[in-house]
Amino acid sequence: MTKISIRLVSVLIPCVALITACNNNKSGKESTKAVLDTVSLSNKNFALAYQDGDKIVATSIDTMKQISFGGASDPAISPDGNKLAYTLNDSVGNRSIWIADMENKSQGKLQVNSNNYYGAVWSADGSNIAFSIFNKNSIWKIGLIKADNSGYIMLDSASKINVYGPAWKNEKEIIAHDLDNLYTFNLAGKLIDTKSIKALIGNAYYISSSNNFFYSRDGKKLIFNASNGEVLDGLHDRAEAAYILDVASKKVLPISPKGVHVPFLFVTADDRIFYSGEEKPYTQSKIYVSDLSGNIKTVVDKGTNPTGALK
Template sequence: MQKVPALGIFIILLTATSAAALVSVENLRKLDIAETQLWDPALSPDGTKIAYVAYDDAHNQQVFVINADGTGETKLTSDVNKKWGIAWGPDKIAYVSFGKDGLEKIFVMNPDGTDNKQLIPDNTRQGSSSEDKPPVWAAPSWSPDGKSLAYTSPDDVQRQKMYIVNSDGTGKRQLLNDDSRQWSPAISPDGKNIVYVSYNSRLKEELFIVDVNGTGKRQLTFNEIKKNYPVWGPDGTITYVSYENLTSSGENVFAINQDGTNKRLFVDGDYRQRSPSFSSDGRKFSYVGINPSGIVKITIGDTAGITATPAPTVITPTATAPTVTKTAHPTPIATGTPAAGGVDLTTMLLMLVIIAIVLLVILIIANTLSKK
C-alpha cells in the first residue's frame, strides 16, 4: 500500500480547518417596507430592530425604527432638518443632523425617540458632507459599553480628523495628530481598536487600524480601490464597501480579517450594496441593497462561522481636543476579542486542540502504514 506523507495530510486538514473558520452571511431576506428611498440603516444591539433614515409624508428626512421582520415601523423624529449617519449603541441611538448654527452635529436619543438632544455643545462640525474631499457622510461609532463615541470633524483646512468623546458630550480628544485625512471610524467589539478610511502615500483610499489611545497605526489594505463604511463583525472580521476592481460599476460589501488577510466578497447580489451593520453579538447582519432602477431595500441575514464573541472593554477618553472652526454644508442624498494578529484567545485555543487531534490522527495513520 502506498504511504501518504504525514505532512501533506496535516497541511490539507489545517487548510480546510482555517477556511471553515471564516465568518460569512446566510439566510438573507429583504424587508418588505414601503420606503424605496432610505439610507444608513443600523441594527439594534440585540438584532431585533433596525433604525434608518427615510422621508416622511411631508418629504422631510426622519429617523425610523422597524422590527427586523419588517413590521411595526415607528417614526422617532419630527423636525425638518436633514439626517444621516445612524449609530445604535447599547442604550442610545446617535445620528448626524444640522444644529441651530447650520453645522453638522451629533444628536443622541433613546431608542423610542425621547430625550433627543445635541451631544457636543460647541461650534465645530461633527460629521462630513458631499462637499468634503472625499465626499462621504460619516456616521459616529459607539464604544461597546456605550460610554463614548468616535466621530469625524474637519480641521481648519478641511481635513477630516477622528475624535473620541464621552457619551455625555464631555472629554473630547483628537485621536491622531498627523496630517492624514481620516473618516468613517468604527470601534472594535472589544473597544481596543478603531478601523477607519484614510489615504495612503499615493492618495488612494485604504483601510487603517489604530489603537483607541492613538498609537499602533497600521495599514490594512493595499489595493488602492475606493473604500467606505468599515464595520466590525465577529471574530475580528471587518466588512466594508468597495469595488471588485477599478472598472467595476457597483459597490459590494467585502470582508477582511483584522490582520488584512482573507479578503473576500461578503454579500453576493444587488447592483449596489451599502451600509453594512452587525448586532452586538455579531450574529445578525444587515445592509442596503440598491437595484439598477434605484429602488432601495434593507436586507437582513444571519452570520455563520463564528467561533467566539468578544466581551466589552471600558473606554474612558480623558484628553481634550483642540477647538476648530467649521463652515456649513448642504444636505445628503439618499443613498472573541481579536488580537493584533487577527486571532483571539478562544480561537487560538480551539486551533491548538484541532492541531493536536490532527497530529494524533497522523501518528496513528503513520503507525498503521508502517506495519503494512
C-alpha cells in the same frame, strides 16, 4: 421578505417644520430638535435604524413597531436599542450630532467644539461614541466622546492624516482609513497600528471616503464595501459590493448578491452585517442583513444607511 405596513405605530414629524426652524435661525446654530413620537416605548425593542427618504426610522427587527422623524440624517441606534444618534444640518451648512433617548424622549446635542461633525458610531457597550470631525486645519479626524456627553477628544489630532469611516475594532480600539491605509487608534487618541489596504485586500478594489471597514468580533475577518470596477447597466457610477476578508488566508469573498449595488454597510459587535443595496433599475434601495457565512435576509423593502442594535 418583510414589508413595512402603514398600520405600524408611528408618528412622523414633517421635515418642513424642522427646516423652517433652522432657516429662521440667523446665528447658524440649531434652534430646534427633531421630535420623537409620543407612543409608549417601554418595551425597549428597537433593533434597527435607517434612512427612508427625508426621515429617519427606528424599528423592531420584525418592523412591527417603529418611530420616525424628519429633517435628520446618519441614524445610529445604540447597542441596547434605547437611544438614537443622528446628524442635524443647519441653514449655513454646519453639521452636529444629537442624541435622542427613545424611552423618555429627551434629546441633546453632543458638546463638541466644532461646526462640522457627523456620523456617530456607538461602542459595543454604549459608553462611547466615535464620529467624523473636520478640524481647524481642514483635515478630517475622528472625534470621541462619552455617551454622557463628557470627555471629548480628537484622535491623532496633531498629524496631517485625513481619516474617514470610523468603526469600533473592539471596546478599546477604533479603526478608520485614508483610502490607502487602515489605521487603529486607542481611546487615548494615539495611532497604534497602520496597515496598507492593498496589502490586506489586494489591488482589485477601489476605496472611497464613504466606504467602511469593520473587524469581526474575533478579529479574524474584515468586512468592507468597495468597488471592483464593475459598471452595472443602468447604474451611473461604479458598482460597490460587500466583501469579507479572511485575515489569515487573505481570501476575499463577496457577501452581497451579484448585481446589487451596496453603497453603505454596518456591522454590529455580534457580527451581523446590515447593508443597503439597490437592484436594477437602481431606483430604490432595500436593507439586508447577513451573517459571516453570507446567509442573507431582506429586512426592509425601502431604506438606506442601516445600523443595528445588539440582539
